[in-house]
Amino acid sequence: MKKICSLLLAMVLACLPCATALAAPDQSEIDALRGTKLYVYNWGEYISDGVDDTLDVNKAFTEKYGIEVVYDTYDNNEVMYSKLKGGGVSYDVVIPSDYMIERMIAEDMLEKINFDNIPNYKYIPEKYRNLPYDPDNEYSIPYTVSYVGLIYNTDMVDEAPDSWTALWDTDYENRILMFNNPRDAFAIAQSVLGMDYNMESPVAWKVAAELLMDQKNVSPVYVNDEVFNKMEGGEAAYAPYYVGDYLTMHDNNEALAFVYPKEGVNYFVDAACILKGTKNKRAAELYLDFLNEPDVALANAEYICYGSPHSEVYTNPDYTYYQNALLYPEEGAFKTQLFTNLSPETLQLMSTLWDDVKNYIPTAGSGTHDFFFGEVNSGSTEQTDGKKLTPEARKYAICIGVFLLLCLAYVIFRYARKKYRESI
Amino acid sequence: MKRHPTSRFNVIASPYAVWAALFIIAPLIFVVYYSFTDAAGAFTTENVSALSKYLPTFLRSIWFGIVATLICLVIAYPTAYLISQKTENIQRTMVLLVMLPMWMSFLIRTYSWMAILEDENGIINGFLANLGLPRVHMINTSFAVILGMVYNFLPYMIMPIYSVMAKLDRSMVEAAQDLGGSRLTVIRRCIIPMSMPGVVSGITMVFVPSVSTFYISQKLGGGAFDLIGDVIERQFQQSYNYNLGAALSLVLMVLILISMAVMNRFTGDEEGMAI
Structure with a gap:
């Protein structure tokens, strides 16, 4: 008994110095945040949530700092943007994609991050810093990096496709899925046409829209998250989607395969930002720092299956997707383009053209029966x-x-x- | 001293009056305001004039709404009549069965229809394939969308018709029978005219949500074609174009109001209601 006591005492004593060392000068400041609330707005299924013995990131954060995390999710950038713009909600932390961050910076919706409070930022390597959407890296910390590609079902497709034009193949009528959001859908047409994703020429956008209308001849099914059910269940032959989600689907259906089409793909970065008007900025910074703790980042990378910009994650040999050729392809292995923010006129044009595409019913060819x-x-x-x-x-x-x-x-x-x- | 009945009514109705002002009248004012302004808040009729672009979508939605409403009516009317003929206990059970699906979320019910109608894993097609019959392509067609509407909104047709029929004055029916009316005549000249208020409110309760739905067409129609609800939803969710979205909703509301007014006008006169 005495032995145990002394052992405990030794441990406590051993821990004391490191505890004080860990306690940064602003420890009291952090303690003062206990009992406050932090409002986080993130994509659905985009954080390790404790299912199947994974780390519950939000719970771990609350346990560590005593700050309650109020967590909401959205389906896509535009929904998130509309909700924030529409007012009536106030969040502290949000994780949009690259082009949306640029737009939000331009519209003064984001708060500058005090990087002194984010020591774990050191894990983000140079190549993921100062990206075009946030050139001086003042507003965002990369959360995931990934690519769009073409998923196909080898049970239905004999020959591996290498081009986006597979999505226009009339042999697969009713068996082709398509993005149900304009930016991603247009990017595919623009790839096929060899166009820049961020072009501002109205004529070029119209040409891309015509190509998307042309796709209606194969009766594509426009999907968001239903892509999982439909591809895993073998309902469709082709679907363009994010590589990380392909890995999830592949776990459930071995017949699925993935390819980066030769015309080029969208490369995207989702990054954590703090919103203007936050009432708890210090807690938000704690949260961003916490997301970049090596074990938290690893848990998230394992859960989300998207590429991680965190150096301690992608160099970790125990990481499931360590050196995964799809998630971490060699640089220059295929053509990639980032989205950037479009001018309001082009955004308006894009949504009008998208309405046209969705409303268009082909009048020639086999068409919809x-x-x-x-x-x-x-x-x-x-x-x-x-x-x-x-x-x-x-x-x-x-x-x-x-x-x-x-x-x-x-x-x-x-x-x-x-x-x-x-x-x- | 007798109090004026309307003043007491006003007091009782005041909670709802506040509710209506806050959540019905005020939003309507916003809809009208957004319809006639641009993003900067300046007056414009551009949104309303952009509507011609969406005319085909309007026509499609209205037609789908009419078809779904008629199918609901054809299914619901005999059902409601049969329920109202049973003993009270059976009636209660059957009404419960009609309402039962509504205990579950509308979204989940629609989503599960995807699993029923799908080509490869769909329950119907799996059944057909097991019997050696050819598969039928159902999901992502207008058939699936209308099926979804009928399925989801059928209780809204059955309930009002049933509740009117259950309260029908039996002595009227008996009188008609005493006077030598055949079964068919009794139904035609007696039951149908008397149940007309239920039919009218049933039609309203099915037609309005059918015309404006967007979830059903997205999930069961696969987004292959838009209904006007899809376009409106997209303006608010995706495009952040509240002005166009509001203008489209306004037109939809006006169209529905007009058709309801016309219908009420012509079904309102109780004389000669018999078919």
Whole structure:
């Protein structure tokens, strides 16, 4: 018993110096944050959450600092942006993608980070610093880095594709998935056309939109997160998606394979930022620093399956995706482009063109077959520019018209009968 | 001293009046405001004039709404009639069964229809394949979207019709039978006209959400074609174009209001309601 006591005492004594060493001069400042709340807004499924004995990052943060983490998620950058812009919410930490960070910096939505408070920033190597969206690296700390690529199902596709044009292959009608967000969808068309993702020329955007309309001939299914179910379940042959998510899907369906198309792909960085107007900036910085603790970063990288910009993670031989050729490809192995923020005019044009793409129903070729309403294609190929109705719209107009006429006829009939009865 | 009935009514209704002012009237004012301004807040009619671009989408949504409503009506009317003919205990159980799916989230129910209709792993197609029958492509078609609408909104048609039918004056029906009316005549001249208020509110409750839905068309239609709800949702969520989104909603609301007003006008006169 005495032995144990002295052992404990020795341990406590041994720990004391390091405890004081760890306690930075602002320890009291950190202690003062106990009991406060930190509002974090992140992508869905984008943090290690304690499932299957993984590290629960938010819980660990609360245990360490006594700061409660209020955690919400979003599906995509635009949703996040609209929600923040729309007001009524206030978050402290947010993890947008590169081009969205640029936009948020331009619109003065982000708070400069005090990097003195982020000692773990030392783990982020030079190549992930000062990226174009945040050239002086004042606002963001990279969280994940990854690529878009083409997932295909080897049970359905005999020959490995090497080009985005596989998504236009009419042999796979109804079996092709497509991004349901304009930026990613346009990037694929722009790759095929050899265009810059960040071009500002309206004509070029229209050409890309026409290519996307052309894709409607294979009846692509526009998906977000449903891609997981559909690819894992073998519902579709091709899907463009993020490489990290491919790794997750591959775990559930061995028949899936992945390729970086030769036309080039989107390279993206999601980075943690602090929002302007934060009421708890010091806690937010603690959180950002905590995300870059080597074991936390490793847990996140293992959970999310995206590439990690953290040097202690990707050089760790115990890391599941250590030197994974897909997640950490050699530099220059294929063409990549980053998104940058587009001008408001181009953004407006892109969303208008995207509406056109989504509304477009092809009038030539095999087109959509539809056993409820029969074949919807016939006649000319003019587009939905509002001046002339497409055959499909004309069909609906006629249907509605006939229906209204029937209603009117019935009303007149009743009125006439009423008059007749009154006259008797 | 008798108190004026309306003043008491005002007091009782005041919670709802506050509620309506805050959550119905105020948002409507915002919708109108956004419809006629641009991003900078200046007056413009650009949003409303951009609507011609979305005319095909409007037509498609309205047509899908009409079809879904008619299918619901055809299914719901006999169902409601049959339920109302049963003894009270059975009625209660059957109403419970009608309502049962609504205990689950609308989103989950729609999502699970994906699993039922899918090509490879779909329950229906798996069944067909096991029987050696050819697979039917159902998911991501307009059929799937309308099926989703009918499935989700059917209880909203059954319930109002049933609740009117359950309260029908039985003596009217008996009188019609005493006067020699055949079964069909009783239904045609007696039950249908008397249940018309339920039908009208059922049509409203199915048509309005059908026209404006976006989740069903995204999940079951695969985004292959837009309904007007999809376009509106995208303006708010993706494009951050509240002005266009508000303008589209405003037009949709006006269209629905007009059609409801017309319908109420012509079903309002109780005389000669018989088909």
